[in-house]
Amino acid sequence: MFKAILWDNDGVLVDTEGLYFQATREALASVGVELTVEDYRRLFLVESRGAWHLASARGVDEAGLRSLAGARDRRYLELIARGDTLLPDARHVVSTLAARFRMAIVTSSQPEPFHRAHAATGLLRWFEFALTREQYARAKPDPEPYRVACARLGLAARDVLVIEDSERGLRSAKAAGLSCWVVPSPLTASSDFTGADETLASLREVLARLSGAWS
Numbered sequence: 001m002f003k004a005i006l007w008d009n010d011g012v013l014v015d016t017e018g019l020y021f022q023a024t025r026e027a028l029a030s031v032g033v034e035l036t037v038e039d040y041r042r043l044f045l046v047e048s049r050g051a052w053h054l055a056s057a058r059g060v061d062e063a064g065l066r067s068l069a070g071a072r073d074r075r076y077l078e079l080i081a082r083g084d085t086l087l088p089d090a091r092h093v094v095s096t097l098a099a100r101f102r103m104a105i106v107t108s109s110q111p112e113p114f115h116r117a118h119a120a121t122g123l124l125r126w127f128e129f130a131l132t133r134e135q136y137a138r139a140k141p142d143p144e145p146y147r148v149a150c151a152r153l154g155l156a157a158r159d160v161l162v163i164e165d166s167e168r169g170l171r172s173a174k175a176a177g178l179s180c181w182v183v184p185s186p187l188t189a190s191s192d193f194t195g196a197d198e199t200l201a202s203l204r205e206v207l208a209r210l211s212g213a214w215s
Contacts, residue, residue: 003159009107011165011185014085027072045166086121093203098126105130141168143176167191
């Protein structure tokens with residue numbers, strides 16, 4: 001039985017990945033670059049390299065790239081602020097599992113959008129901590145984020161389960177030696193989840209599997 005669960009955030013607990021795609025797509029469109037869903041999935045959720053090189057190929061200089069990044073970030077915050085981002089069943093599943101497991105969030109999000117997305121979710125009370133992007137040097141798919149989280153928990157890899165929705169997240173968790181269950185989001189459903197310990201259809205299935213283990 002696991003002692004702790006580490007949760008990805010975007011696309012797992014909150015419905016923000018699509019908003020980040022929208023904000024990035026709008027920023028790139030302003031310089032004539034069309035970012036498709038497949039481009040986004042590959043560049044951000046598999047390769048974790050971003051897409052500003054597409055603007056560079058159109059002749060946008062470093063100052064222009066910084067301006068695009070700023071415009072994207074402002075638009076992303078605006079989109080988050082427009083409504084409730086909590087994914088279906090997240091509150092029920094998280095609150096139920098918190099009675100049995102230690103839990104934390106490991107996200108690639110920067111602190112401001114992360115906390116803005118959770119301003120109304122009420123979820124953070126059930127987590128010991130959240131590792132946001134500024135708290136580690138190398139992002140997913142590097143194993144560092146999950147290794148840092150395990151060290152903060154004081155637990156061995158065998159005692160920790162990861163819940164992810166992306167290929168880069170899965171690769172990060174497995175490289176850190178952790179068990180990883182994947183719940184694909186609409187943006188990641190076509191990804192290669194070879195190596196996942198489980199691929200489940202919903203958070204409800206996560207709860208059912210773990211409830212069965214302790215019953």
